[in-house]
Amino acid sequence: MLVVAAALIDTNNAILIQQCPKHKPLAGLWEFPGGKVEAGECCRVALCRELAEELGIRVEPGSLEEFSFVTGVTNDGKPLVLLLYCCRVWRGEVSAMDADALAWVPADQLTNYPLAPLDVPLAERLALLFR
């Protein structure tokens, strides 16, 4: 499974994370917004679609910058690759359309939140970037 996610970074260098809703496998945990890439879809286009669906913002594919990736397995044992992009430019105000809560968090405080397991190493790498 290919999953794309974004570290939206605001003008204070705070990064957006969202809390997964009760009906999802990662319920209660925090993650970078994003989701699965559909068959035949480009990764950047998929991420722009997910950001529109989950946060109600418009992002241009060219505003996404590849940052890092992790590999792992889903709860039901499927191999998973999670690609994280950074994004500093978007249109609209973020709103929690598919999450229980949103938080803007300084990079060095991301791991204070109970993150989804594969988001943890990505958050640690972001903290190094802003050190």
Ligand SMILES: Nc1nc2c([nH]c(=O)n2[C@@H]2O[C@H](COP(=O)(O)OP(=O)(O)OP(=O)(O)O)[C@@H](O)[C@H]2O)c(=O)[nH]1
């Ligand atoms: N970000 C993240 N996703 C993970 C981890 N582990 C894991 O199995 N996943 C899975 O990766 C997928 C991410 O997709 P999603 O649920 O955020 O997005 P989506 O909108 O495409 O899903 P949906 O269409 O099923 O609602 C989910 O199936 C989620 O359970 C993890 O540690 N971090």
